[in-house]
Amino acid sequence: MTSLLTHNGILSPRRVTAVPLGLIASVATVVLFAIAVASPGLIATHGPFALHLQESLHAPSLTYWFGTDESGRDLYSRVVYGTSQSLLIGLGATGVSLSLAVLLGSIAALSNRFAAGVVNRVIEVLFSFPTLLLALLLVAILGPSILTQIFAVGIGTAPGYARIIRGQILSAKNSGYVEAAISLGHSRPRILRQHIIPNALRPLVAIIALSVGQSIVWASSLSFLGLGVAPPSPEWGALLDSGRAYITQAWWLTVIPGLVIVALALAATTLGKYIQKALERGER
Amino acid sequence: MTGIVETRRIEDRVVTAPHGREGRLRVANLNVSFTRGGTEHHVVHDVSFTLEPGECVAIVGESGSGKSVTARTIVGLTGGRSTVTADEISLDGESLIGATKRQWRSTRGRRIGFILQDALVSLDPLRPVGREIDEALRLHNWGNRSERKRKVLDLLDSVGVPDPQNRARQRPDELSGGLRQRALIASALALDPEIIIADEPTTALDATVQAQVLSLIADMKSRGVSVILISHDLSVVAQLADHILVMKGGQVLESGEAHQVLHDPRHDYTRSLIDAVPSEHTRGKPLGPPVEIIATPHPPRVAEEFADYDGPVLEAKHLVKRFTTPDGSVSVAVDDVSFTLARGETLGIVGESGSGKSTTARLALALSRPDGGSVSLLGRDWTTLAEPRRRALRGRISVVYQDPLSSFDPRWNAERILLDSLPAELDGDSAARHARVRELAGQVGLPEDVLRRFPLQLSGGQRQRIAIARALAPSPSVIVLDEAVSALDVSIQAQILDLLVGLQRQLGLSYLFISHDLGVISHLSDHVLVMKDGAVVERGTPDQIFNHPRHPYTQQLVSSVPTLDD
Numbered sequence: 001m002t003s004l005l006t007h008n009g010i011l012s013p014r015r016v017t018a019v020p021l022g023l024i025a026s027v028a029t030v031v032l033f034a035i036a037v038a039s040p041g042l043i044a045t046h047g048p049f050a051l052h053l054q055e056s057l058h059a060p061s062l063t064y065w066f067g068t069d070e071s072g073r074d075l076y077s078r079v080v081y082g083t084s085q086s087l088l089i090g091l092g093a094t095g096v097s098l099s100l101a102v103l104l105g106s107i108a109a110l111s112n113r114f115a116a117g118v119v120n121r122v123i124e125v126l127f128s129f130p131t132l133l134l135a136l137l138l139v140a141i142l143g144p145s146i147l148t149q150i151f152a153v154g155i156g157t158a159p160g161y162a163r164i165i166r167g168q169i170l171s172a173k174n175s176g177y178v179e180a181a182i183s184l185g186h187s188r189p190r191i192l193r194q195h196i197i198p199n200a201l202r203p204l205v206a207i208i209a210l211s212v213g214q215s216i217v218w219a220s221s222l223s224f225l226g227l228g229v230a231p232p233s234p235e236w237g238a239l240l241d242s243g244r245a246y247i248t249q250a251w252w253l254t255v256i257p258g259l260v261i262v263a264l265a266l267a268a269t270t271l272g273k274y275i276q277k278a279l280e281r282g283e284r
Numbered sequence: 285m286t287g288i289v290e291t292r293r294i295e296d297r298v299v300t301a302p303h304g305r306e307g308r309l310r311v312a313n314l315n316v317s318f319t320r321g322g323t324e325h326h327v328v329h330d331v332s333f334t335l336e337p338g339e340c341v342a343i344v345g346e347s348g349s350g351k352s353v354t355a356r357t358i359v360g361l362t363g364g365r366s367t368v369t370a371d372e373i374s375l376d377g378e379s380l381i382g383a384t385k386r387q388w389r390s391t392r393g394r395r396i397g398f399i400l401q402d403a404l405v406s407l408d409p410l411r412p413v414g415r416e417i418d419e420a421l422r423l424h425n426w427g428n429r430s431e432r433k434r435k436v437l438d439l440l441d442s443v444g445v446p447d448p449q450n451r452a453r454q455r456p457d458e459l460s461g462g463l464r465q466r467a468l469i470a471s472a473l474a475l476d477p478e479i480i481i482a483d484e485p486t487t488a489l490d491a492t493v494q495a496q497v498l499s500l501i502a503d504m505k506s507r508g509v510s511v512i513l514i515s516h517d518l519s520v521v522a523q524l525a526d527h528i529l530v531m532k533g534g535q536v537l538e539s540g541e542a543h544q545v546l547h548d549p550r551h552d553y554t555r556s557l558i559d560a561v562p563s564e565h566t567r568g569k570p571l572g573p574p575v576e577i578i579a580t581p582h583p584p585r586v587a588e589e590f591a592d593y594d595g596p597v598l599e600a601k602h603l604v605k606r607f608t609t610p611d612g613s614v615s616v617a618v619d620d621v622s623f624t625l626a627r628g629e630t631l632g633i634v635g636e637s638g639s640g641k642s643t644t645a646r647l648a649l650a651l652s653r654p655d656g657g658s659v660s661l662l663g664r665d666w667t668t669l670a671e672p673r674r675r676a677l678r679g680r681i682s683v684v685y686q687d688p689l690s691s692f693d694p695r696w697n698a699e700r701i702l703l704d705s706l707p708a709e710l711d712g713d714s715a716a717r718h719a720r721v722r723e724l725a726g727q728v729g730l731p732e733d734v735l736r737r738f739p740l741q742l743s744g745g746q747r748q749r750i751a752i753a754r755a756l757a758p759s760p761s762v763i764v765l766d767e768a769v770s771a772l773d774v775s776i777q778a779q780i781l782d783l784l785v786g787l788q789r790q791l792g793l794s795y796l797f798i799s800h801d802l803g804v805i806s807h808l809s810d811h812v813l814v815m816k817d818g819a820v821v822e823r824g825t826p827d828q829i830f831n832h833p834r835h836p837y838t839q840q841l842v843s844s845v846p847t848l849d850d
Contacts, residue, residue: 176691183649184705184758185678195693202695277782 019245022270027269036083046074048081048234057250063133067252069242071254075252081258082234086216086264089228089235093215098161098278102201105165108193109173127159132221139227146235149228153218161207168200175199202279208271213265220261236261285388307334308510309358309479312349312372314772316350316357319365333527335479340501340511342525342542344518344557347744348535351514355481356501358512359396360388376478392423397472399482406468407456415438415468420474435830439470443500461637462493462831469500473509483514490636490800495844498523516773518561519846528552540780546848560778561848564826568734570785571778571807577786579727582720582759585709586850587680590662590761597622597662597761597794598648598681605643605818606657617643618724619818620657623811627760628788630795632809632826635801639699640818641798646764648796649683650674662761663795679707679758686767692739698750699723699735705757724753729783756791764796769804781807802845806830814838 020282035043045065050070052151060067066075108119124212142148172178173196183189222228223237224244231242236257243253316328328350353362360383373380375395383391392398400406407416418434426432427707440448456464464483467597482501486494504522505511515521521528521542528545530538530553535721538551549555560571564726594642605618618640626632626699635641640718646652648659649668661681666674685691691702702721710717725735728749739747748768755763769777781804788792799805805812806826814829814837815823824837833839 046329176687177693179651180683180685180691180754183651183681183683184754185676187672187675198695199693231526280612 045079078234090216092150094152100158101161104162107265109169142246208277225235309335345531397477564806602657632805635815682755
């Protein structure tokens, strides 16, 4: 009786079965780095400072997976042993950055008009500096060390996050559910604790993962400029810096640590995006 | 796999038109289903109708009835993963079955125009409305640049946009709701289509603007344009329709000549829809099937102070509220507004957007500080109280908003929302708190399992019931209802209104009921204030306001309300 028809033509593109390749790869990468932090001896093939002077500047081979440097030290093992320091800087800087951002962001969003105005101007002034310039300034004042690096990167990246957090708090503060709580007669601390803080800080989980990757890149940039941890430390930025002198003879000394930094930053960022998506799904 | 199975042209088949008429547009046995998650959902069953030139067919139904899908299918916008079957869809004898994308594009716009509910989302926010209309002409290669320019201004003029020269250069957000909707209609009319499909064209509009848009569509009809009107609002449909299809769950329950369907409905569902429309004639009567409401007051200790109080529960004197706009000028949102609300009564405030009625509500709730005048609650001064001292009294007045979703913390389920709204004196007694929450759910007619759901998992009616339960939780004397039923379908609105009336009787509540909908106001209110531009222009009983309005604005407002008997 009835004939089939379509006048559709507007078919949605066929959905590729979702194998979260990115997720698997980034989890594997993070696990690998975690082992390198917890027990570097387990996966390193040589000592980080073991000199093999007759084997200097060897290209990557089966014995020296990432090649050797000018003193014949195994680059792969140095990268493995440098992981803990690089990650410490990344996590430390994230911690400093987000604590500062939460503090500044909350004052900007919640305090009286005068204090909020002052803090807002401070955030804006800091924000107008390029991140690296701000970090360089701090290193110049405090002198290079791992602690300086953590604080320099942390303070350098804080203004951006402070603005995000301020926006989150403001939108929670002006929401219908906060107004409903006010009209129920709930006190300010109760509304802050029950509604504003949890709703404003929820996106932070994802920001943390994104920030770790970025902080490592910033920290490595500082070391590369000779303003961070100094050689012979195997911190990744320092590895890059010391490899720079041999860039024409031994490409692996700069390219491989660079790729490792990229891999970690990518893995952390990808993971952060997945966490964010999962949280958003949870809201539905 | 997508649901599209087969394409076959069937022009050569002889199909008798459903009403035995020729028909500009003929649809016979239209079926639409969507495939989601492997299962097939049949959303439109065997819909047939014929549309003649200059005629209006209305498809009436509530959310999920399949009315919008039907309309979208007729213009080939059903979307992916759908299966569409029909014996006939033809325009002027030409079959639209199996039309290609390109054929559809030339049909849409040129022969069939589409007017959607919300002009703000349908129009490109970054583009002046004149350019938007020009785009429709350009896409169909209509005329050269200067001819198109003249045509755009003619179109805007023909839909009653004043000063089209300047308006054409403005972006949608710079125009008022009514002008925006007109601009959208102008773009749908750009290529002189034979058929206009209007999907809830006036739902978001104020009564007077709605009346203007409806008369505009009626005007097009008289010029020979055929109209398919999609609406959940029977009184709107009554203004325009020649034929009415009543849909529910994808089925056409009743179809017939408009006067017959509206005044002598054959199907019980149609009758229940008609009965659900609130008006002054429905005062004191239930709008839906009778529901028993058992509500027991739970006055907290703080309420004992007011046990003997029998003055007005809420009294506003000469309220003034000003706002400073970003350019530094001062606008007066509320201008010398006074009212009293007696125990157990309902005061209706009616006005259009921008009339200051919601600001008045915020002042009554002490969520905003007035620039002049005062409010007293249960005889106590309410405006000058410092917030910490006010908190103890806040439970005496509570609020229900139009959009309950945004007033719920998205992280909390319904039970948590209600637990949080209980008065502090129940603190520490977990069993009593949970019992009270179940009792509140029962009072608003919700089964207990709904309590476990999160706001996004609730239907519109359930959300509004939870919002009412939250307002009841502190056992208030007054509830401010700010457009509390405006976003609901007619039958859900009827249930909520019946619930509110029942609760008022059982608990002796007073309502400050704010709405743009005169039908709802006249159904509920004991006294009515009419507001315009921040000021009260008229006040009185519903009978005085709706049958003997004195102020010209009230007269205009009352006359623009569409009614079923038209």
